[in-house]
Amino acid sequence: MKNKFVFACLNFIMVLILVLFIFLVNLQYIAFNPDFYRSEFIKYDVQATTGMDINELMKVTDKIQGYLSNKDSNLQINIKAHGENSDFFNSRELYHMADVKLLFIKGFLLKNILGFTFIVLFLFIWLFYKKTLNNMFNTIYKGMIWFFLISGILAILIFLNFDDLFIKFHELFFNNDLWQLDVNKDKLIQMLPGGFFQDATLFTIRNSLITMLIITGVSYFLKGYITKKPL
Numbered sequence: 679m680k681n682k683f684v685f686a687c688l689n690f691i692m693v694l695i696l697v698l699f700i701f702l703v704n705l706q707y708i709a710f711n712p713d714f715y716r717s718e719f720i721k722y723d724v725q726a727t728t729g730m731d732i733n734e735l736m737k738v739t740d741k742i743q744g745y746l747s748n749k750d751s752n753l754q755i756n757i758k759a760h761g762e763n764s765d766f767f768n769s770r771e772l773y774h775m776a777d778v779k780l781l782f783i784k785g786f787l788l789k790n791i792l793g794f795t796f797i798v799l800f801l802f803i804w805l806f807y808k809k810t811l812n813n814m815f816n817t818i819y820k821g822m823i824w825f826f827l828i829s830g831i832l833a834i835l836i837f838l839n840f841d842d843l844f845i846k847f848h849e850l851f852f853n854n855d856l857w858q859l860d861v862n863k864d865k866l867i868q869m870l871p872g873g874f875f876q877d878a879t880l881f882t883i884r885n886s887l888i889t890m891l892i893i894t895g896v897s898y899f900l901k902g903y904i905t906k907k908p909l
Contacts, residue, residue, distance in 0.1 A: 685807055688802075690821070691799065692796060692799040692803065693817065693821030693825065695795055695799065696796050697821075697825045697890065699789060699796060700886050700889050700890060700893075701882065702785060702789040704882045704886045705785070706785070706786070706789065707885065708882050708885070709743075710743050712739060712740070714878070715739045716736060718877060721877075727868045728868045729759040729760035729761075730869075734758055745779060747782075748779070753772060754766070754772065759865070766865055767866065768863075770864070771859065771865070771866045774859070774866075777852055777856065777857075803817075813901075815897045815900040816901040818893065819897035819898050823894060826887060826890045829887055833884070833887070836883070840872075840879070844875060844876075
């Protein structure tokens with residue numbers, strides 16, 4: 679009985695780790711997808727708000743992505759806004775982005791740890807409990823169905839109450855108020871308004887749900903295709 683309970687817990691943890699890994703992969707994809715930024719700039723008419731044309735905005739985007747991926751240690755960039763040249767970031771924005779970069783670095787590390795841990799758990803359950811690959815893919819298939827439904831509900835809740843959740847997220851992950859920028863003078867929040875982050879969150883969840891649905895389908899196929907005889 680105890681052995682079955684431990685086995686069930688390991689299965690749950692394995693699938694949960696896979697789901698978290700999927701979300702982080704899709705979040706990284708959105709965060710570093712130039713096409714997403716370009717479409718958001720057009721959607722929210724960021725050119726008019728910032729006084730920068732789309733090419734200038736994409737230059738800043740490229741700079742931010744290079745900085746957050748740790749390819750560029752210097753974030754500051756000179757831009758042309760409202761016909762005048764100036765530095766894009768003020769000191770408050772630079773300090774805040776340093777905090778954001780640290781969060782991204784931790785996110786990259788967590789994603790890699792989750793991916794590695796999933797593989798280890800999969801192999802451990804398969805070999806230690808002498809399960810067939812059919813059993814393993816059946817576990818992933820059933821787990822994906824549950825987490826798919828839970829994630830769908832989560833997406834609805836986030837959509838209905840995004841602003842409050844967005845504030846709570848910053849209060850949880852940042853130990854200062856540097857994230858509270860002024861839309862009237864801080865270019866960063868003008869360039870990336872609240873709607874941008876709501877779209878990024880919902881697109882991340884949408885892409886994650888699609889990924890989970892694909893994994894569910896593949897697992898369903900494999901659990902029926904692979905022989906039940908232990909390898």
